[in-house]
Amino acid sequence: MKQLIRVGMLGIGNIGRGTWQALAMNHDRILESTGLDIEIVKILNRHPDKDRGIDIPKEKYTAEVGDILDNPEIDIVVELIGGIEPATEYMARALSNGKSVVTANKAAIAANGRYLVDLAQQNHVLIRCEAAVAGGIPILTSLTTALLSNSFSEVHGILNGTTNYILTQMTEYGNDYAQVLKEAQNKGFAEADPAADVEGYDAANKLSILMSIIFGAEVSPEDIPTRGITTIAREDIEYSLNAGYRIKLLASAKKGKKGLYANVEPVLIPAGHPLAAVSNEFNAVFVKGNAVDDLMFYGRGAGPLPTGSAVLGDIIGIARKLEKDSAYDIVPQLRYDSGVKFIGEGASKYYVRMTVTDRPGVLGRITTTFGQFGVSVEAVRQEAPYESGKERVAALIFRIFEVERPLLYYVLNKILNENIIKSIDNIMRIED
């Protein structure tokens, strides 16, 4: 039996275009295998004359958001305008009007997920956001269907394609960060304003959503310690290669005895780890379940069609429930009720690169100060000294045994303020 599902779409940018194209490519196959006749009936488009390179009948467009949100004929609203507002307000209105919602909006879900999920529950409808985390990779759906038989203790994701592309190019060609960023912008891989990507905020939003799905925790992205890739230099890349590591911007969360630990930052990971092989704009999510053990998902985290594939998957998932008249979660997919506490970062091994004057006794003073505060050095290496102005300086690279970051920072600041060293150039976590 054929069931018509009417979709209203807010926005027709890259993801909207990808969703339209994915449906155009696969409509008949979806109909054949599910009986669902999915039709995008209205699209919010405030610039209908702009050429978007796709053939969409003009009568589908509307400049009035109410034509979609308040339209009794629409079953599912797909929000693809991005940003926290007015996207949250629009989604809330759709849910209150008894429509299920699909969104690719990581910022709005990370900021207002609990509010929107509560609204969906009150109105007995669904909200899904597969496309918000790792684009085409079906991580949220997998975790909440096929993998429900597991309890997960950790998740590590390469969740941002722009930064992974930049780090890969720096590693493969030995180029500087600024040079690679510029190239990436010229090729359209990086935004003109790359801050959300390169400072790690985009990945923090995605990690916050994963923490809700995996641990039932409400952790605001603003509370997740987040550091980007802007301080990574050629020296760091060279060290990582020589020492058998790769540098990746990892979004990680772990469940310990006392609660959850999480952060987003560049991390030295062993070259043999499956995440180390994830190159260029690709994304990956690595999870550890108590039954399935290690599991890694790999794919495209951005791009119109891969993200459109995830949006369409959510539409089909909701439509299958609508068909049975049960478009409602007894337990919502995004959960915020486990009571598990977010603690912070926890202890880790660290990599510290600093610049010092090349003079006898400097290394001794640094290690003595580390020792006074119980910070233990695993290894140290000095790079070839060079002339800088009137003096000879050298880079020192320390590997520090497990330490809490605040203590490490306290000791490093002391070393810096006592003028034992010239500068601290980079600090990264080491994951062995």
Ligand code: HSE
């Ligand atoms: N800007 C993101 C990235 C894609 O570079 O991966 C959208 O989430």
